[in-house]
Amino acid sequence: MAQGVLVVVEQRNGAIRKVSWEVLSEGKRLADQLGQEMAAVLVGGDGISSHAEALGQWGAKKVFVAEHSELGQYRTNPYTRVVVDVAKMMEPRIILMGASSTGKDLAPRVAARLGVGMLSDCVAFELQDGTLVGRRPMYAGKLYAYVACKAIPQIATARPNVLSKMEPDPSAKAEVVKVSVQLEDSDLIAKVLELKEEASGRPDLTEAEIIVSGGRGMKGPENYAMLETLADLLGGTVGASRAAVDAGWRPQSDQVGQTGKVVTPNLYIACGISGSIQHLAGMGTSKVIVAINKDPDAPIFQKADYGVVDDLFKVVPPLIEEVKKLKAE
Amino acid sequence: MEIVALMKQVPDTETQIKVNAQGTWIVEDDIKWIMNPYCEFGVEEALRTKEKHGGTVTIVSIGPARAVEAIRTALAMGADKAVHVDDAALVGTTDSLGKARVLAKVLESIPFDVIFAGKQAIDDDMAQTGAAVAELLGIPQLTFVNGLEWLDARTVKVNRQVEGGSQIIQCSLPALITCQKGLNEPRYASLPGIMKAKKKPLDTKNLAALGLDPAQVGKAGDTTEILKVELPPARKAGKIVEGETPEEKASKLAALLREEAKVI
Ligand SMILES: Cc1cc2nc3c(=O)[nH]c(=O)nc-3n(C[C@H](O)[C@H](O)[C@H](O)COP(=O)(O)OP(=O)(O)OC[C@H]3O[C@@H](n4cnc5c(N)ncnc54)[C@H](O)[C@@H]3O)c2cc1C
Numbered sequence: 005m006a007q008g009v010l011v012v013v014e015q016r017n018g019a020i021r022k023v024s025w026e027v028l029s030e031g032k033r034l035a036d037q038l039g040q041e042m043a044a045v046l047v048g049g050d051g052i053s054s055h056a057e058a059l060g061q062w063g064a065k066k067v068f069v070a071e072h073s074e075l076g077q078y079r080t081n082p083y084t085r086v087v088v089d090v091a092k093m094m095e096p097r098i099i100l101m102g103a104s105s106t107g108k109d110l111a112p113r114v115a116a117r118l119g120v121g122m123l124s125d126c127v128a129f130e131l132q133d134g135t136l137v138g139r140r141p142m143y144a145g146k147l148y149a150y151v152a153c154k155a156i157p158q159i160a161t162a163r164p165n166v167l168s169k170m171e172p173d174p175s176a177k178a179e180v181v182k183v184s185v186q187l188e189d190s191d192l193i194a195k196v197l198e199l200k201e202e203a204s205g206r207p208d209l210t211e212a213e214i215i216v217s218g219g220r221g222m223k224g225p226e227n228y229a230m231l232e233t234l235a236d237l238l239g240g241t242v243g244a245s246r247a248a249v250d251a252g253w254r255p256q257s258d259q260v261g262q263t264g265k266v267v268t269p270n271l272y273i274a275c276g277i278s279g280s281i282q283h284l285a286g287m288g289t290s291k292v293i294v295a296i297n298k299d300p301d302a303p304i305f306q307k308a309d310y311g312v313v314d315d316l317f318k319v320v321p322p323l324i325e326e327v328k329k330l331k332a333e
Numbered sequence: 334m335e336i337v338a339l340m341k342q343v344p345d346t347e348t349q350i351k352v353n354a355q356g357t358w359i360v361e362d363d364i365k366w367i368m369n370p371y372c373e374f375g376v377e378e379a380l381r382t383k384e385k386h387g388g389t390v391t392i393v394s395i396g397p398a399r400a401v402e403a404i405r406t407a408l409a410m411g412a413d414k415a416v417h418v419d420d421a422a423l424v425g426t427t428d429s430l431g432k433a434r435v436l437a438k439v440l441e442s443i444p445f446d447v448i449f450a451g452k453q454a455i456d457d458d459m460a461q462t463g464a465a466v467a468e469l470l471g472i473p474q475l476t477f478v479n480g481l482e483w484l485d486a487r488t489v490k491v492n493r494q495v496e497g498g499s500q501i502i503q504c505s506l507p508a509l510i511t512c513q514k515g516l517n518e519p520r521y522a523s524l525p526g527i528m529k530a531k532k533k534p535l536d537t538k539n540l541a542a543l544g545l546d547p548a549q550v551g552k553a554g555d556t557t558e559i560l561k562v563e564l565p566p567a568r569k570a571g572k573i574v575e576g577e578t579p580e581e582k583a584s585k586l587a588a589l590l591r592e593e594a595k596v597i
Contacts (some may be wrong), residue, residue: 112464121556162572318579
């Protein structure tokens with residue numbers, strides 16, 4: 005009978021990604037509630053197995069490791085094969101992954117190969133008589149649905165930055181099971197030529213805890229330097245509205261919103277952004293929202309926890325000075 | 334080249350969502366329906382592919398009778414023909430795998446070299462259908478693509494958005510590509526296009542015609558189930574930070590973020 009929770013751990017360039025800690029923590033909670041165990045599967049290139057034992061600190065009893073020179077970069081088909089092989093070997097009740105660019109690509113492919121449905125991009129989970137129920141936003145966050153998986157394994161992806169992380173137990177170790185990787189030619193048709201990383205060194209919007217975002221009110225690309233200064237002081241990153249991206253002031257990858265990225269930081273500071281429904285769709289679930297806008301009637305103020313009605317060019321520079329002072333304390 | 338664009342009709346982005354009395358689904362009256370914005374990028378890329386390599390663009394869509402409007406829009410943009418799957422057994426299904434099975438079945442009966450789809454539909458926001466269709470057809474998928482270049486008529490090189498960067502992937506056809514903003518600027522349907530669209534072939538099929546069992550791919554066969562829906566909790570009205578000068582407001586804001594919200 006299907007038993008336990010399997011978490012698909014995500015790595016990039018050999019480093020485990022933050023969303024995996026969140027998903028492992030949730031996987032452990034669900035496994036405990038079921039009175040069953042959690043296992044993890046780690047797929048990567050040469051050397052990836054060095055991380056395996058430490059996943060025990062996050063509650064994995066067993067870690068399936070697939071190490072192969074073709075698996076260094078995420079690729080749909082080879083990763084699907086490995087995860088499906090492990091799922092068939094272990095027969096888990098539940099399979100969890102992060103709703104990252106990797107998890108969103110991999111999970112539906114794995115689910116379709118196993119012939120089961122899945123829950124995308126959940127923000128919370130619960131068990132009802134052993135059935136996984138995910139709470140997930142629909143209609144760009146205008147509706148929440150509680151959705152159950154009918155078949156086993158129950159597969160779900162979890163939105164990054166939402167689930168709480170547990171305290172790892174430094175003494176716990178996992179049993180490591182090496183998985184032999186047998187790829188077929190058909191798995192290797194799509195080739196990753198390159199992984200281009202943005203040079204800013206700032207965290208990605210989807211993973212950032214603090215985002216300073218600028219819209220049409222920024223007036224031009226040069227003025228984003230001030231938002232970058234503030235973001236760097238706070239250890240955060242810079243976002244933009246579609247208006248700013250369409251004007252060519254910021255790259256597409258900075259866009260927050262329905263047709264941009266969905267973000268869930270602890271703090272979102274919206275500078276010169278009116279708060280259109282499509283923008284709110286991307287940042288409406290931020291924990292704390294600050295709006296700086298000179299128009300007191302801007303819709304963003306209805307969503308903001310703290311609003312400053314003023315010219316952003318007069319507010320952001322002294323705000324930078326205040327944050328510097330606080331950080332120096 | 335045989336080019337297919339999968340397309341879904343969805344409620345307009347600005348639609349105000351209302352929950353039905355039972356709390357099980359939304360009220361669908363008074364909704365303005367549009368082509369899923371991500372599918373627009375897919376239709377546009379299909380048309381550009383035809384402009385480059387020649388061939389035929391076929392639109393494939395599942396939906397009730399009203400979906401014909403979105404299909405006609407795609408034909409008016411320049412697609413050549415369409416297959417519309419409309420069956421009472423599909424009404425109310427919220428299952429991506431079931432829909433993917435239907436789409437894959439259609440695709441088994443028409444030739445294709447490349448399939449374009451939206452990265453997700455803006456109603457259920459699941460981002461599953463493209464990948465599931467690719468799996469069922471046994472072809473590679475390239476998802477969340479925001480840049481595309483043809484190396485030759487059988488090889489595509491794409492830019493796939495990932496956290497903090499992009500993957501550059503090369504793939505030979507057949508393949509399925511899910512599209513997102515940044516890839517192209519979808520064209521508007523021209524007036525002559527709209528006139529021509531009325532005469533273009535639109536083949537409406539039900540599940541029986543496709544040889545599919547409604548008990549398996551229709552609502553009855555759903556692999557997931559919506560137990561209930563609710564509106565998000567309203568954010569409580571925030572504080573307006575008062576002050577005589579911008580400096581004073583900035584100082585108060587910083588203090589509030591540190592001491593009250595505890596986020597900096
Ligand atoms: C299908 C679709 C998808 C979309 N997807 C997205 C998306 O993903 N993300 C997104 O953001 N938008 C999206 N949009 C666009 C969205 O509808 C808005 O047009 C856009 O968000 C507006 O950006 P903005 O707030 O920066 O600009 P505006 O609405 O022009 O607002 C600028 C604000 O700046 C303020 N301002 C100006 N000068 C100053 C100053 N000196 N100091 C302080 N405040 C100032 C103004 O008062 C105003 O409120 C989408 C639209 C559609 C139709």
